[in-house]
Amino acid sequence: MLVLRPKTKFDISVEAEITPELATKNLKEIENFQIYCGNRTLKLKDLFEISKQGDEKKILLEGDFSKVKYIGFGMDGGEIIVKGNVGTHCGALMKNGKIVIEGNADDWLGAEMKGGEIIVKGNAANLVGSAYYGDLAGMSGGKILIEGNAGNYIGDKMTGGIIEIKGDAGDFIGTEMRGGQIIIHGSCGFVGSDMRGGEIIIKGNFELLPSFVEKEGFWIGDVNVKGEGKIKKLQ
C-alpha cells in the first residue's frame, strides 16, 4: 500500500494521474512519478510525503486532495481511499477497482467510467458519470454511490452502470441517457431530457419535462427522440 500526504496546502492545482498500479512500483519510481503543478513538471516527492507499506495495489490519500486532479484516472483495478476531498476527473475512464472518497468530490467524477466502484461519503459536484465534450457515450458500467448531494449534469449520455445519490441532485439528470440507472433519494431539477433508454428513479421532487408521458404509474420518454427511458418514483 502506498500512502501520500500533501506537504503543503496547494494554491495552484496539481495534476497527478495516480492509479493503484503505482503502489506496486519500487519507492524510487514512486518518488519520481511525474506530476504537474501549473506549468511546472514535478515529481511526486516534491509535493507529497510518500510512505510505502508493502506491495498491495492500494493507495491511501491522507489530507486535502481537493486541488489534486485525475486521481484514479483510467484505473484498472486495486483501490484508492481518499481521507478527505478530491479534485476533478477522479475515477474518470475507470475500468475496474474501487475508489472511496471520505470527503467531497469535484466535477467529472467517474466520467465515462466503464467499470469498478466509486463511493463518495460527502458530496459530489457536477458532471458525475458524464460524457466528455464531444464524446457520444458517458458512463457505461460500474457503480457510483454518493452519500451526500450531487450537482448538475449527472449521467449525461450514460449507457450503463448505476449512479446512486442519497441526497439531492442538481439540474439535468440523465440527459440523452441510453441505458443504466440513476437513483436519487432526494430531489432534483429537470430529468431525462432526450433520454432514449435506461431508468431514473427519484424519491423526492423533480421537474418533469413536457416530453414525457405517464404510463402505468411511471413516465416514459423522451418523446422527442422516440425514447423508451423510464422515470419512476422511488417507493
Place this chain on the structure above:
Amino acid sequence: MIEVELVTGRTLEQGATVEEKLTENYFYAVNYIELNEEDFASLKLKDGDRVKVKTKFGEVVVFAKKGDLPKGVAFMPLGPYANIVIDPNTAGTGMPKFKGVRAKIEKTEERVLSIRELLEVI
C-alpha cells in the same frame, strides 16, 4: 421585505457608459434595481429610495425604481452591484448564473457605495 426572482441585463445607459467606469454616469447607470409597481408600492418606496438586495451570495444597497416587470421579478443592470448578489456558481459550465436568483428586498437607510468602495468590500 419581499422576495423576488432577480434577473440582470444590459441597458442602453449601462452600455453607453461602460468605457467610463469610474464616472458618475456609469455609477448611476448600474446602481439600481427595478421592481414591479405593486412590489415597489408594497415596500412603501418612492423614487430615490434605497433598498438592500440580499441573496445567498451577498448583499448590496442600490436605488429602487419602478419597472415594467411581472410581479415578483426584479431587474438590475449588469455590473458590479449586481455581481455582488448573483449566483457565482457555474455548475459545470464555466458560466455563473447572472439571471434568475432568489433575492430578498428591503428598504434601507444605508447609502449606496461608490464603485471604489464596492471593490474594497469584495
Place this chain on the structure above:
Amino acid sequence: MNIVCTFCGSVCDDGIYEEGKVKRLCKLGSSKFSIENKQRLKAPLVDGKEVSYEEAIEKAAEILVNAKRPLLYGWASTANEAIRLGVILAEKLGGIYDQCASVCHAPGVLAVIEEGLPGGTLGSIKNRAETIVFWGANPMEAHPRHGVRYSISAKGILVKDRKHRKVIVVDVRKTKTAKVADMFVQINPGSDFAIFTALRSILNGNENAVPSEVGGVKKEQLIELANILKNTKYGAILYGLGVSQSRGRDRNVEAAIKLVQLLNRFTRWVIWPMRGHYNVVGAGEIPAWEAGYQYAIDFSRGYPRFFPNEFSAVEVLKRGDCDAALVVASDPAAHFPAAAVKHLKKIPVIQIDPYINMTSLLAKIIIPSAIYGLEAEGSAYRMDGVVLRLKKVVDSPYWTDEDILELLLKRVEELKR
C-alpha cells in the same frame, strides 16, 4: 470618412467620421467615439508610477514568466491581430487563455459541441427571414441598430420590409424590443428549457406530453407559436443572454438548436447568438484555429486543453487556481461575480486597455492602449462571423494592443530561453 464601429457585435460599418464627430451610429456607437468623456492614462503605470511602455512590458513579462499558472483574459474588445498574439503568448507561458464569452455566450459553444449550429449570416436573415424570434435578447438596448440594419425593419431583397416580417419576442420581462414586436411571449425566469422542449413535443406530434401550462405560457399559446414557426418560409431565432446566463445555460441553447434542427424538417430556420462585444467572435475564432478551442483553454501541459468548468476565468479565480493575470481589453473586476474578483485582488494583475476601469483599481501594471476603430487599424469579427477591417481615423500617442503584445511575447520568449 467611413468608420467601422467597435462597440457591439453588430459592428456597423456605415459610420461617418467628420472632424471628431460621428454620424449614423447609435447611442452606444456614439459614446464609443466620444473620447473626450473617457478617462485615459498618459503613460503606463507600474505600482502607480508612470513608466515607459518598454519598462512596463519588461515588468509584465517577468511576472508572467515567473507565474505557475497565469490567466490571460479578455480579448473581446481588441483586434484579431492582438488576439492571435494573446493565444500564442498563453501557449508560450503554459497559461490559460479565456475570453469574455465565458461570462456571455460561451454556453452556446457547449451547445454547438452537442448539436452543431445551423445558422446564417446577418445578410441571410435580412434578405430572407420572414419571421424573427428574439429569445432572451433585447437588441433595442444591447444592439440598437441591429433591428434597422439586419433584422426587425431591415429592407431585404426577398423580404422587403417590416410589413413583410413577423417579429416575436420571448422574454421574462417586457423589454424595449418586446414593445416593438408583433408577438410577445412572456415566460417565467428559468423556464426556457422546458418551453423549447414543449415546442419540440408539439412539432413532433406529441402534444399529449405537454401540460396545460409550461413556464408560465399556456399550451394554446405554445401551439400557436409552434404553428407560426412551422409555417414560416424562412425564419431566424436570435437568442441572447436570457438564454445563456439563466438556469439551463448551455442546455437552453442546445434545446433551441434541437428545435431549429427539427424545424428544418418542415421549412427553413436558422439560429444565431446575439454576440455582445464587437470582437467577441474573434476572441473565439482565432484560438479555435490556433489551438482548437474557443475559450477556457489551458496550456499548462504544453498543449491546449478545454474544460470550461475548470479553466473559464470565473472558475479559475473562484478556485484560486492562478497566480497572475493579464487582462486585455476587458474589465473583469466589474463584470465577474464578487467571489471571482476576490482572488483577482490577491494576485498581480497586468492590464492592457485604452480606458481606466474597475480592474485598473486593482492592477499592478496598467498599459494604456490605442482604441481600435478610431486610433488603430485591425480586423474584427461581427457577431455572425463576418470579418470587417477597423479603420484608423486619428493619430494617437498610444501603442496598439498588437504592438504591446508583440513586444511582450518577444520578451517572454527571451526570458524563457
Place this chain on the structure above:
Amino acid sequence: MLYIKNGIVVDPKNKIKAEKMDIFIKDGKIVEEKDVKKSECKVIDASGKLVVAGGVELHSHIAGSKINTGRVMRPEEMRYVRLVAGKFRACVGRILMNAPAIGYEYAKMGYTTAVEPAVPPIGSPHTHEELDSIPMLDKLALPVFGNWHLVLKFVAEKNIEKLKAFIAWALERTKGFGVKVVNPGGVEAWMYGGNMKSLDDKVPGFGVTPREIILSLVEANEKLKLPHSVHLHCNNLGIPGNYTTTVESIKLASKFSNDKRQVLHITHVQFNAYAGDSWRNVASGAAEIAKAVNSENVTIDMGQAIFGPATAMTGDAPFQFTLHKLLGARWSNKDSEVESGAGIVPIAYLPSNPVHTVQWAIGLELGLLCDSNKVVIATDYPNGGPFTEYAYVIAMLMSKKMRENELKRVHQYAQKATVLPTIETERTLEEVINMTRSLPAKILGLENKGHLGIGADADVAIYDMNPLEVDTSSEFEKVYKVFKTALYTIKGGEIIVKDKELVKEVWGRTFWIDATKKVDPSLIKQDLEDYFKYYTVEIENYGVDEAWMRNPQRIKVV
C-alpha cells in the same frame, strides 16, 4: 544556396524518369549548376534517395469558417495531441487539426502548396487570416460562385461580359485564385428547403439551370484566360445514382477547347460517382465517369475516403442537411448573405460498413481507371479523411497485391458493387509523382510548381527510397512508409524538414489572380451598387486588401 547531390530525380513535367541528378537552389528557385558557387552551398547528400518536387494539394479544406466551426463542434477531435509546444507550436487534432498542425503535417509529408477550395466570398477575410496562420505552405483560395445572386442574375441575362467583369472583381476582392462552383443553383434552392435534382432544374427566383450556370461560368472563365479552370463540385453530391449527373456535367466540357489545360476540373468525384437508386443498392459508377473523363478535356481529383473518422464540410448545404438526417449527427449550417451556404457534419468511414466500403473503392477506381494525367490524389480533407494518409492512397494505386489484401479485410459488398477487385493497373512511381505534383500544378496553372526544372520554385521533397531498387508492386509496406514522411522537405529553398523531423518554420505566400485589367469594371458598377443595398456591409468594406495579408502574391492575367 543548396546543392542536392546525387539524388534520383523523378520529374514528370520535365520527362525525367528516375535519373541520378544534382539539383541546385538559389534565392528560392531551382537554378543551373553554373549559377551557384558550390563551395558556398549547403550540401544535401541524396545518394540513392528519391528527389521530387514538393507536393501540391489541389483540394483541401484547410482554412475558413467551415473547418473552424468543425473544430469547435468537435473537441473530441482536438484532444489528440500531435506536438507539445517548444521550438514549434503546440499541435492538436486527430483529423481536424489546428492551423500550425496543418502546415507542419503537410510539410512532413513533403507537400509545400495547398488550395483551400471553398471560400464563402463574404468570409474571405476570415479565410485569409486563417491561411496566414498556416506555416510552411504556399496557399491559394477558391471563392464560390455558383449560387451568388449576381452570378445567377448575369447568367439569367446571358451576359458573359458582365460575368467576366464580376469574376475579375470578385477574385480581386476575395484575393481568390479561381472560380469554384458548388452544387450550382442547389444551395440557393436550399434556402427554401429545396435542391437541384438535375442539370435542368430551375433555380427558384432566377429561372436559370445548373447547366446554364456551369456553361456560363466556364465560358467567362475561359474568355478571361484564368490560369485555373472552373473547379466544379457537381450537383447531387452524396446521392445514390448521382454518377449520371456527373457524367453529364463532364460532357459540358465538349463545348470548349483549351490546349494548355483542362476546361473544367471536377472535384472530389468519389462523392459524385454512385450508381444504384438507394443506399441499399448503391454501387460504383466510377467506370462510366472514368470513360467520360478520359474522352473530355477535364481533370478530376479523387475525394478518396480513408477508413476512420472524418468530417463532412462543404459549401453544399442541402447535402449536409441530408447527411445530418441520415446519421442523426451534429449539424452546422451557414447560409451566407445571398452568396452561398455551407454545412458541417461529423462522419466516420468503417470497413465493416458496405456503403463506406463502396466509397473507399470508388476513389481508388477513379485513381486507376482515369488517365494518370487527369486524376489527382486527394481526400477532400477532411470530408474523405485525413490528408496525412496520402501514402496509403499512393501505395494502393501502385500495388494490386495491397489492394487484394485490403479487399479481404473490408465488407465484401465491395466485391459485387465495384470493379476494384478486377482492376489490374498498377500506377508507376512516375505516375503517382505526377498525380501529386506536376498534374495538380498544371491544373491550377502554377508554372513554377510541381516540377524541378530551372526557374521552378525551390520546393523539393526527398524520400527515403531508391526508386531504382524498390519493387513498388510487392513492397507496398515500404512505399507507404516512405511517402508517409519525407526525409527532407525544402520550401522556397529552406530546409524545413530534415531526417523526417521539423527543423524550421517558414511562411509561404498566398497566390491570387488579378484579372481586373482584362475587363471593363464600369459594366457592373450599377449592378454592384444596386446589389450592395441589400448587403450588410458597405461595398468599400467588402473583401480583403493585400496590405492585410501576410505574404500576398498577385498573379496578373494578361
